[in-house]
Amino acid sequence: MRSADRILVLTGAGISAESGVPTFREALEGYWSRYRPEDLATPSAFRRDPHKVWTWYHERREMVRDCAPNAAHRALARWTSADPERRVLFTQNVDGLHDRALDELNEAPHRGGTPEAARPRTLHGDLFGVRCSTCAWKTRHLEPLDPSTLETLPHCPDCGALARPAVVWFGENLDPGILDSAFVEAERASVCLVVGTSALVQPAALLPRVVARGGGAVIEVNPDPTPLSAQSAVCLPAPAGSVLPALLD
Ligand code: OAD
Numbered sequence: 062m063r064s065a066d067r068i069l070v071l072t073g074a075g076i077s078a079e080s081g082v083p084t085f086r087e088a089l090e091g092y093w094s095r096y097r098p099e100d101l102a103t104p105s106a107f108r109r110d111p112h113k114v115w116t117w118y119h120e121r122r123e124m125v126r127d128c129a130p131n132a133a134h135r136a137l138a139r140w141t142s143a144d145p146e147r148r149v150l151f152t153q154n155v156d157g158l159h160d161r162a163l164d165e166l167n168e169a170p171h172r173g174g175t176p177e178a179a180r181p182r183t184l185h186g187d188l189f190g191v192r193c194s195t196c197a198w199k200t201r202h203l204e205p206l207d208p209s210t211l212e213t214l215p216h217c218p219d220c221g222a223l224a225r226p227a228v229v230w231f232g233e234n235l236d237p238g239i240l241d242s243a244f245v246e247a248e249r250a251s252v253c254l255v256v257g258t259s260a261l262v263q264p265a266a267l268l269p270r271v272v273a274r275g276g277g278a279v280i281e282v283n284p285d286p287t288p289l290s291a292q293s294a295v296c297l298p299a300p301a302g303s304v305l306p307a308l309l310d
Contacts, residue, residue, distance in 0.1 A: 062252055062280070062308075069243075069250035070137065070150040071268050072181075075257020075283060077158050079131040079302040082124070086259050102230045107194065111223055112211055118226045119208040122188055126205075130162035133256065133301035138162035138179075140309040145178035149246050151239075152181045153258060153265050155188040155228050182239050184265050190227025193217035199227055240264065247271035256282045256301050260289040269293075282308075 062068065074084035085093045100106050100113070107114045130138075141148045142163060152159055159181040167175040192199035198217045207213040215224040229235055243265075247253070253272035260266040269279045269289055278294035281287065282304045290296050297304045 062254075065250075065252040065278075067147050067149070067246070067250045068252045068254060069246045069268065069272060070141070070148065070254045070256065071258060071265065072137075072150065072152045072154060072159070072256045073258025073260075073265075074154060075259075076133050076137075076152075076301045077128070077131070077154055077156050078257065079133065079300060080128040080156075080158055082128055082156055082158070084257075086261070098231055102228075103232055104230055105232075107225055107230075111194075111214075111225070112208070115206070115211075115214050115226075116208050118188070118228075119206050123205065125156045125158075125188060128156070128158065130158045130165065131302045133305040134158050134162035135166070136305040136309045137256075138166045141181075142166065142176065142179040145176060149250075150181040151243050151246070151265070151268065152183055153185050153262065155183065155186050157187065157189060182242065184229070184235055184239060184243065186226070186228035186236075188226065188228065191215045191224040192227040193220060193222055194225040195222035196220045198224075235264065243268055244271065248275060250275075251277045253277060253279045254282070255279060255289060255293070256305065258283070258287070260287045 078084055084091050088094055101117050137150060141150050150159065163175045163179060189201055189203050191202045196217060196219055198219045202215055211223060217224055247268045248271060250272050253269040255269050273279050273292050279292055280295045281289055281293040282297045282301050284298055284300055
């Protein structure tokens with residue numbers, strides 16, 4: 062890592078586990094062990110029962126609001142903002158905790174706010190974003206929502222249609238600009254640091270494989286093995302909150 066010219070970091074739900082945010086695929090607590098993704102996280106689920114989908118997103122928004130960045134988010138914020146051009150962070154998480162760790166860091170009196178280059182690029186959208194279910198309107202909606210009826214949920218100011226969460230659902234494409242920049246970074250990176258992801262969801266899971274194919278080293282931080290472990294130069298099988306401060310500071 063010291064000699065690497067460019068480092069791509071890919072994070073997943075596991076980095077937020079120590080903040081109290083459930084992951085998706087872990088037994089018992091993982092969302093997809095308790096619910097069916099096709100009922101909550103697909104365009105057809107939203108068409109079928111928008112109220113049910115919004116209720117779930119409302120609950121997740123309120124749960125995340127009560128969580129705080131942990132030692133892993135904070136270590137990454139310090140490390141990426143020390144050299145944001147060469148240390149680029151892509152996250153599959155929609156919880157905003159990487160951003161909040163950066164903001165906490167840069168709100169210190171001697172800092173001048175978070176530089177844009179240090180911001181994580183979010184592959185799967187934003188839990189606090191809403192967008193029109195019909196047209197292109199999009200905004201951030203930080204205040205709590207009222208999901209009591211469909212009428213009390215946000216509607217598009219342009220066309221009047223019901224808004225939806227600005228997240229990527231199963232069967233939807235990722236933002237092409239973000240995805241392209243991720244693959245450009247993966248082609249250029251000589252190290253890929255992969256933290257807290259099961260590495261099962263495409264296209265995000267391809268990024269470390271592209272780095273490895275180009276001769277770069279994959280370093281995996283995950284208490285459990287994943288399909289990526291066999292291709293990793295180094296596996297650090299422990300929680301991100303203890304590994305990342307030690308590794309990056
Ligand atoms: P998963 O739930 O699939 O995987 C979480 C991973 O985090 C597992 O491999 C755990 O072993 C690991 N983990 C748990 N605690 C950890 C800790 N303290 N430190 C480090 N690792 C830990 O979550 P993702 O891989 O992020 O997509 O899932 C990918 C995508 O699938 C999500 O972005 C979401 C989901 O459906 C969308 O919503 C589009």
